Amino acid sequence: MSNIITMIAPVNIAVIKYWGKRNEELILPLNDSVSVTLNANVMCAKTTVCVSPNFLEDEIWLNGAKESFTNQRLQNCLKEIKSRAAVERSVDDIFLTWKVHICSENNFPTAAGLASSAAGYACLVSALAKAYKIKSDVSSIARLGSGSACRSVYGGFVRWHAGVESDGSDSIAVQIANKSHWPEMSALILVVGDTQKKISSSKGMKLSVETSDLFQFRVQNCVPKRVEEICKAITTKDFVKFAEITMKDSNQFHAICLDSYPPITYMTDTSYKIIEMIHKYNNIHPKIKIAYTFDAGPNACLYLLEEEVPKILSLIQHIFPTSTPDKFITGLPIQHEKIDTDLI
Numbered sequence: 001m002s003n004i005i006t007m008i009a010p011v012n013i014a015v016i017k018y019w020g021k022r023n024e025e026l027i028l029p030l031n032d033s034v035s036v037t038l039n040a041n042v043m044c045a046k047t048t049v050c051v052s053p054n055f056l057e058d059e060i061w062l063n064g065a066k067e068s069f070t071n072q073r074l075q076n077c078l079k080e081i082k083s084r085a086a087v088e089r090s091v092d093d094i095f096l097t098w099k100v101h102i103c104s105e106n107n108f109p110t111a112a113g114l115a116s117s118a119a120g121y122a123c124l125v126s127a128l129a130k131a132y133k134i135k136s137d138v139s140s141i142a143r144l145g146s147g148s149a150c151r152s153v154y155g156g157f158v159r160w161h162a163g164v165e166s167d168g169s170d171s172i173a174v175q176i177a178n179k180s181h182w183p184e185m186s187a188l189i190l191v192v193g194d195t196q197k198k199i200s201s202s203k204g205m206k207l208s209v210e211t212s213d214l215f216q217f218r219v220q221n222c223v224p225k226r227v228e229e230i231c232k233a234i235t236t237k238d239f240v241k242f243a244e245i246t247m248k249d250s251n252q253f254h255a256i257c258l259d260s261y262p263p264i265t266y267m268t269d270t271s272y273k274i275i276e277m278i279h280k281y282n283n284i285h286p287k288i289k290i291a292y293t294f295d296a297g298p299n300a301c302l303y304l305l306e307e308e309v310p311k312i313l314s315l316i317q318h319i320f321p322t323s324t325p326d327k328f329i330t331g332l333p334i335q336h337e338k339i340d341t342d343l344i
């Protein structure tokens, strides 16, 4: 009688950052963002959902520990799934009254600025959508769990359109190009620290909206142009342009964090050392070879073309001699991955 679905979903790392909401409950952003979805074999969330008439309560386990189901974002996702199922008449009415059990785990540190909520909610919502046989766009449901999750619903290169509607109906993710469009594109995650961030992305972006003067300037004057330019760079496979915009946007995002009051600092000395290393490397070449980007944490995501990967790995070992070929600084593995993720 019961319906069990298991899915995996990959992490995505933004090259134009989402930072700031116009609606906290519906998770509607103030700007468009663009990301690359990484290989699910290396960093992913795995979620099993089971809907059964035998369950007495909705229940959830995250990374092996039972959590409260009262989390508002989780409730919003399940509510939206059920109301879509009712509208689409995809399952029998009785199925909508059954309780659900959810079990989810990540194979990488949670809440250390490695997009764990993005993979987590994309996976959860995709699994629920399959269990409830939803046919319509699920990115807008994943968005209700965590904004950046809507982009993990697609593989390859993805744009999240902020939208203009107050109900969020046009705030959806769209694939710009699939994984096979630019097969040489690779990513390296340099794990600098795996402790939980001091201030969550949600709280951090709220503080920036409320207190940073630079924030408005970014949203109005910088992001719209950058989004168009990076989408074009992706379509035309212009790595130099792609890399330049990626680095500038990461730097601007962290400048806004610092311009917030009180200031927010996500990067550490090691993060800045990585930035310095990349610029030095790029400067000795006629063209930019590698880009860095940092989310709300100290870990770096490097984007580079495949031919550069062995050179960069040996450079990292040279600059950070405490690392071994498969370790970096804190002893966590360097995750070398090629972007080839089709979703789920």
Ligand code: DP6
Residues within 6 Å of the ligand: 013, 014, 016, 017, 018, 019, 027, 033, 117, 118, 145, 146, 147, 148, 149, 201, 202, 295, 296
């Ligand atoms: C810095 O999606 O985690 O990673 O919508 O409040 O859950 P909520 O925030 P979240 O923010 C991600 C911020 C970022 C940039 C990005 O991924 O675009």
